[in-house]
Amino acid sequence: MxxxxxxxxxxxxVAVLAYLLGSVPFGIVIxxxxxxxxxxxxxxxxxxxxxxxxxxxxxxxxLTVVLDAGKGGLxxxxxxxxxxxxxxxxxxxxxxxxxxxPIYLGFRGGKGVATFLGTxxxxxxxxxxAACATWLVMALVxxxxxxxxxxxxxLTPLWMVFLGYGTFILLGICLTILIYIRHAPxxxxxxxxxxxxxxxxx
Numbered sequence: 001m002x003x004x005x006x007x008x009x010x011x012x013x014v015a016v017l018a019y020l021l022g023s024v025p026f027g028i029v030i031x032x033x034x035x036x037x038x039x040x041x042x043x044x045x046x047x048x049x050x051x052x053x054x055x056x057x058x059x060x061x062x063l064t065v066v067l068d069a070g071k072g073g074l075x076x077x078x079x080x081x082x083x084x085x086x087x088x089x090x091x092x093x094x095x096x097x098x099x100x101x102p103i104y105l106g107f108r109g110g111k112g113v114a115t116f117l118g119t120x121x122x123x124x125x126x127x128x129x130a131a132c133a134t135w136l137v138m139a140l141v142x143x144x145x146x147x148x149x150x151x152x153x154x155l156t157p158l159w160m161v162f163l164g165y166g167t168f169i170l171l172g173i174c175l176t177i178l179i180y181i182r183h184a185p186x187x188x189x190x191x192x193x194x195x196x197x198x199x200x201x202x
Contacts, residue, residue: 003086010083010087011086014087018075021071021074021075022071022075022098022099023098025110027039027048028047030064031055034057034059036052036055039051042054049061049065050113050198052064054196064114068118069117070118071115072119073118076089076095076122089171092119092120092122093174095115096116099115111149112178116131117132117152120156132152134152134159138151138152143198144190144195147190147195150183156172157169157176160172
């Protein structure tokens with residue numbers, strides 16, 4: 001856990017602004033811009049890149065990944081530059097929460113995988129790369145985006161310790177718990193054998 005060096009009112013402002021940034025539903029924006037319809041009525045109804053991919057539009061899905069990851073990373077980098085490391089960690093968490101529970105969509109958001117990875121890359125790029133590599137290997141082997149995310153999230157606190165970022169461990173645990181909460185329906189479908197694979201249309 002980082003030392004709290006930033007004034008509490010500043011941290012509160014950082015949290016609010018990062019949450020609002022994280023709440024921007026880029027998946028819905030991109031889907032509409034590409035004429036794909038309301039993403040919430042497609043496939044799983046999720047607002048993330050995996051569901052955008054189920055429309056068959058790989059460009060739209062890639063843009064959604066970049067923008068969802070970018071909002072987490074941007075929140076971290078701005079907070080770090082203007083305030084400090086404590087603010088950066090708080091901003092990352094707030095942006096992630098914003099994506100999962102966006103105020104603009106009645107707090108019904110995405111699973112947060114891209115935002116999770118973007119946040120980690122900005123906070124500590126070695127950890128972010130390790131998490132991305134874990135996701136990629138699992139996705140290639142198992143072909144389940146949800147399973148890849150769950151494994152990557154579970155290993156993230158361990159990567160933090162192994163790579164020398166122990167001050168991030170509390171944040172890593174919080175992010176991992178939220179990933180598992182958001183993926184609870186996926187866990188049930190994985191156990192039942194009904195979880196759709198990557199690229200499978202809804």
